Amino acid sequence: MAKDHAVEFKGISKRFGHKTANDKVDLYLDRGVIMSLLGENGSGKTTLMNMLAGIYFPDEGEIFIDGKPVVIKSPKDAFDNGIGMIHQHFKLVDVFTAAENIVLGLREEGRLDRRKVSAKVREIAEKYGFDIDPDKKIYEMSVSEKQTVEIIKVLYRGADILILDEPTAVLTPQETGKLFKVLKAMRADGKSIILITHKLNEVMEISDVVAVLRKGQHVATVRTSETSEKELTEMMVGHTVSLDIDRPLPVDPKPRLTVAGLTVKDSEGVTKLDDVGLVAYGGEILGIAGIAGSGQKELLEAIAGLRHIQKGSIIYTPEHEAPAELVGKSPMEIKEAGVALAFVPEDRLGMGLVGGMGMTGNMMLRSWNKGKGIFVDTKAPEKLAEKVLENLDVQTPGIDYPVRKLSGGNVQKVLVGREIASAPSVLMSAYAVRGLDINTSYTIYNLMTEQKMKGVAVVFVGEDLDVLLELCDRILVLCGGKVSGVVDARKATKEQIGLMMTSTDFIHSSPMPGETISQAEAMVAKAREEEERLAREKAEAAAAAAAVAEAEAEAQTEATEEAVKEVEKND
Amino acid sequence: MTEKVPLIRLTKREDMAKSKVWLIRLLAFLLALVLGGLVFLIAGANPITAYSTMIAGSLGKATGIRQVVKVAVPLLGTALALAPCFAMRFWNIGAEGQITMGAMMATFFALKMVNSMPSPVLLLVMGASAAIMGALWAGIPAFFKARWGTNETLFTLMMNYIAIGIVGWLQGGPWEGKPGSQIIPMFDERAVLPTVFGVHIGWILVLVLTFLMYIYMTKTKHGYEIAVLGESENTARYAGMDVRKVMLRTACLSGGIAGLVGFMICSGADQTLYQNVAGGVGFTAITVTWLAQLNPFAMIIISLLLAVLSKGASTIQTIMGVPASISDIITGIILLCMLGCEFFINYKMIFRGHEELPAAPETAAPGVTAAPGKEVEA
Numbered sequence: 001m002a003k004d005h006a007v008e009f010k011g012i013s014k015r016f017g018h019k020t021a022n023d024k025v026d027l028y029l030d031r032g033v034i035m036s037l038l039g040e041n042g043s044g045k046t047t048l049m050n051m052l053a054g055i056y057f058p059d060e061g062e063i064f065i066d067g068k069p070v071v072i073k074s075p076k077d078a079f080d081n082g083i084g085m086i087h088q089h090f091k092l093v094d095v096f097t098a099a100e101n102i103v104l105g106l107r108e109e110g111r112l113d114r115r116k117v118s119a120k121v122r123e124i125a126e127k128y129g130f131d132i133d134p135d136k137k138i139y140e141m142s143v144s145e146k147q148t149v150e151i152i153k154v155l156y157r158g159a160d161i162l163i164l165d166e167p168t169a170v171l172t173p174q175e176t177g178k179l180f181k182v183l184k185a186m187r188a189d190g191k192s193i194i195l196i197t198h199k200l201n202e203v204m205e206i207s208d209v210v211a212v213l214r215k216g217q218h219v220a221t222v223r224t225s226e227t228s229e230k231e232l233t234e235m236m237v238g239h240t241v242s243l244d245i246d247r248p249l250p251v252d253p254k255p256r257l258t259v260a261g262l263t264v265k266d267s268e269g270v271t272k273l274d275d276v277g278l279v280a281y282g283g284e285i286l287g288i289a290g291i292a293g294s295g296q297k298e299l300l301e302a303i304a305g306l307r308h309i310q311k312g313s314i315i316y317t318p319e320h321e322a323p324a325e326l327v328g329k330s331p332m333e334i335k336e337a338g339v340a341l342a343f344v345p346e347d348r349l350g351m352g353l354v355g356g357m358g359m360t361g362n363m364m365l366r367s368w369n370k371g372k373g374i375f376v377d378t379k380a381p382e383k384l385a386e387k388v389l390e391n392l393d394v395q396t397p398g399i400d401y402p403v404r405k406l407s408g409g410n411v412q413k414v415l416v417g418r419e420i421a422s423a424p425s426v427l428m429s430a431y432a433v434r435g436l437d438i439n440t441s442y443t444i445y446n447l448m449t450e451q452k453m454k455g456v457a458v459v460f461v462g463e464d465l466d467v468l469l470e471l472c473d474r475i476l477v478l479c480g481g482k483v484s485g486v487v488d489a490r491k492a493t494k495e496q497i498g499l500m501m502t503s504t505d506f507i508h509s510s511p512m513p514g515e516t517i518s519q520a521e522a523m524v525a526k527a528r529e530e531e532e533r534l535a536r537e538k539a540e541a542a543a544a545a546a547a548v549a550e551a552e553a554e555a556q557t558e559a560t561e562e563a564v565k566e567v568e569k570n571d
Numbered sequence: 572m573t574e575k576v577p578l579i580r581l582t583k584r585e586d587m588a589k590s591k592v593w594l595i596r597l598l599a600f601l602l603a604l605v606l607g608g609l610v611f612l613i614a615g616a617n618p619i620t621a622y623s624t625m626i627a628g629s630l631g632k633a634t635g636i637r638q639v640v641k642v643a644v645p646l647l648g649t650a651l652a653l654a655p656c657f658a659m660r661f662w663n664i665g666a667e668g669q670i671t672m673g674a675m676m677a678t679f680f681a682l683k684m685v686n687s688m689p690s691p692v693l694l695l696v697m698g699a700s701a702a703i704m705g706a707l708w709a710g711i712p713a714f715f716k717a718r719w720g721t722n723e724t725l726f727t728l729m730m731n732y733i734a735i736g737i738v739g740w741l742q743g744g745p746w747e748g749k750p751g752s753q754i755i756p757m758f759d760e761r762a763v764l765p766t767v768f769g770v771h772i773g774w775i776l777v778l779v780l781t782f783l784m785y786i787y788m789t790k791t792k793h794g795y796e797i798a799v800l801g802e803s804e805n806t807a808r809y810a811g812m813d814v815r816k817v818m819l820r821t822a823c824l825s826g827g828i829a830g831l832v833g834f835m836i837c838s839g840a841d842q843t844l845y846q847n848v849a850g851g852v853g854f855t856a857i858t859v860t861w862l863a864q865l866n867p868f869a870m871i872i873i874s875l876l877l878a879v880l881s882k883g884a885s886t887i888q889t890i891m892g893v894p895a896s897i898s899d900i901i902t903g904i905i906l907l908c909m910l911g912c913e914f915f916i917n918y919k920m921i922f923r924g925h926e927e928l929p930a931a932p933e934t935a936a937p938g939v940t941a942a943p944g945k946e947v948e949a
């Protein structure tokens with residue numbers, strides 16, 4: 001052997017009951033290399049990495065570090081071997097500062113010298129290009145900042161083998177860019193990095209080699225430069241797949257949801273939505289684009305009745321029924337009216353799912369109150385669970401197996417599957433494919449389209465502009481809580497939307513002269529007219545709030561400038 | 572390399588056969604008996620005779636059985652009362668007080684209204700008022716928790732002392748029988764629960780209640796709400812449940828059943844009221860509920876078991892002169908063994924060098940296999 005590998009798995013197997021999560025995995029990784037670990041949901045990626053990080057102990061096989069066999073029984077053993085893992089769910093103490101969290105659990109001689117810790121944290125941050133304030137409390141931090149703390153925590157402990165489990169699932173493209181820069185700096189420093197992700201473009205961008213797992217087995221490790229997204233997908237799935245989104249024209253679109261002048265403040269009084277107007281048609285997919293935190297989440301939550309609305313109206317026009325105002329209704333009433341929210345929260349199990357129950361119990365969460373009498377109906381949820389299991393190919397031993405024990409992506413399938421299956425007339429989804437493997441993501445896209453063809457008004461908040469442009473009929477772009485425009489998804493370009501995401505001054509795109517006006521385009525025009533009319537009506541009211549808005553706008557421009565720079569860099 | 576593998580390691584078990592689970596529980600119980608036997612030895616008694624005396628004293632004669640049932644009835648009833656609260660993760664440790672207050676209310680009618688209505692009506696009124704009073708007593712802490720997020724554990728515990736204090740005052744004051752006796756008079760027989768097979772009718776009541784509670788917890792909307800709320804408040808809210816209402820309603824139901832138990836104790840078993848009417852049942856029932864893992868039918872067995880132990884203990888005290896507190900020790904040992912065995916049901920210990928061989932290898936070379944039902948790699 002010429003050179004010892006940084007990490008090597010030899011014949012590693014891990015079983016949970018009858019379920020084989022890893023099956024005789026042979027895998028190695030060298031120093032100064034970034035490896036992507038790819039595989040479908042439930043293929044055993046997290047389990048394999050947990051064995052390196054000392055969370056699980058393998059049933060069979062050996063792990064070698066620098067060519068020497070090691071026994072990793074606990075996270076501490078992992079640290080002693082220079083291994084650090086950043087988990088999908090962060091493990092930080094909210095009321096402590098970044099620095100305190102970083103040294104937490106370290107057994108150092110003598111008293112804790114805060115200044116020395118802070119200095120060392122700063123040193124690490126500088127070396128790799130992190131952005132961090134060691135004295136900031138965790139509860140004041142954004143997801144990406146928390147992640148930074150987790151990474152520095154393992155670096156502080158001297159890790160030179162880093163494992164990141166789906167770190168980009170919760171990051172904005174800008175934040176992902178930053179993370180990747182840091183990872184490259186670490187690679188230059190000779191560290192070995194294992195990155196789990198479902199986003200193939202990221203795999204191609206960042207990694208040197210790609211290891212693919214399928215049903216717990218190691219299929220192959222290939223050089224990134226010698227492979228393609230298509231080939232990787234096929235390796236992962238085991239057969240050829242077509243990754244196309246079918247986008248039929250909307251048939252007979254009718255306004256289903258008309259939002260006007262919607263203004264929402266959060267509990268601290270910060271304006272999250274500012275005079276938002278939109279029209280969602282039955283039979284179309286309305287995409288919502290924007291930099292993370294531009295009000296997407298608040299918009300959907302406001303419509304679903306989960307947010308206090310300062311002012312504005314939300315008119316819901318069901319098929320064959322009179323229009324109704326949703327503002328002032330309870331979330332339950334709104335849900336019952338047929339407005340479904342398939343929101344995928346950062347903490348999947350905390351909201352929307354009951355970890356200790358099986359799929360059936362979780363399906364019941366939507367229907368438990370249906371029907372007269374005191375008894376719950378278990379037959380319908382059972383059928384629904386079977387259907388979701390089949391449609392989305394959920395990897396579970398059975399519909400009554402606690403969902404907590406499923407892999408991250410499969411937990412998500414249960415959530416999304418349930419919302420889609422609730423036969424809504426408005427289906428809102430945010431980050432529906434977060435953490436889902438590519439194949440399943442496309443299944444979800446196609447299910448959305450299926451809903452659209454049934455006449456459902458689909459509102460789709462997404463992060464991936466390519467997907468939005470391929471899937472949606474129209475795209476509404478939010479910027480800092482304001483609508484910066486609505487575009488025809490069949491005509492718009494990524495650059496155009498990127499610009500609109502960072503500035504509200506952007507003028508609505510207009511149809512190119514000489515082109516036939518498509519049905520979708522006509523809808524854009526109609527929707528725009530409607531929105532403009534609403535805007536005019538709200539104009540007077542807005543004048544009063546102008547003074548406040550000005551102060552806010554100032555703060556906004558700063559943020560905007562930064563974002564523009566970011567976009568320019570990315571382009 | 573092998574010698575560096577940890578000596579013992581634990582892995583989670585997933586699907587153990589039901590029969591095996593019960594076998595382990597049985598073994599744990601036997602182990603507890605053996606350990607209890609050692610305690611008898613230390614106390615200077617022959618374990619075999621001690622155990623057989625306990626059995627003979629509690630289950631050997633009809634009177635013994637009757638007394639066992641009498642002890643088991645309030646235990647089972649209270650355990651049932653606690654089940655929905657615990658499923659909701661509302662730590663109601665105030666059953667003691669709820670029983671006491673229920674009994675107090677029933678006693679009020681038994682003492683003051685005995686001449687104004689026929690016996691069956693009187694008994695119904697006593698039961699209903701006891702349930703309402705118990706519900707109120709549990710409802711107060713629940714209301715505070717729902718409204719201001721106070722800690723229910725402490726609050727319900729404190730309410731116990733208030734209840735016991737109130738009855739103590741009644742006993743020595745307004746409701747005192749013979750002046751200076753510090754005793755509330757015995758109930759008129761019109762205010763006493765009728766008996767069936769020599770035990771007050773409460774035993775039928777709790778059996779019916781067991782069945783109803785099982786249905787309530789597993790088949791009703793309320794039961795589902797409780798289960799979801801117990802897991803996550805956020806999820807409950809997301810599902811459109813009224814968290815405060817569910818919390819309040821469940822606590823009141825729990826307190827109501829406890830109050831009813833109080834009625835059964837004073838009207839059926841004691842036929843009077845005194846300060847110690849609950850006699851620790853509210854606390855022992857917590858053990859029953861936990862050991863039964865909230866399963867109402869398992870509660871029947873466990874409360875009977877505990878009743879046999881306590882009845883048997885008083886027998887050996889009289890016959891063999893062994894202190895009755897031995898029964899508490901043995902109860903503790905049984906508890907420890909039962910809880911311990913749950914650990915072995917959930918985890919598997921693997922000793923170094925005894926690794927299990929993999930299940931039938933169904934694997935071929937990586938990259939060639941495909942799961943059944945899926946097309947093989949293109």
Ligand SMILES: Nc1ncnc2c1ncn2[C@@H]1O[C@H](COP(=O)(O)OP(=O)(O)OP(=O)(O)O)[C@@H](O)[C@H]1O
Pocket residue numbers: 016019020021039040041042043044045046047048395405406407408409410435
């Ligand atoms: N603690 C556990 N108990 C039982 N089964 C488990 C446990 N952890 C994982 N599994 C099972 O092992 C398999 C592999 O899970 P793992 O979490 O490693 O998948 P993954 O590749 O990380 O998937 P994802 O992309 O969805 O996160 C799944 O079928 C899962 O249900």
Ligand SMILES: [Mg+2]
Pocket residue numbers: 045046047165407408409
């Ligand atoms: Mg995972």
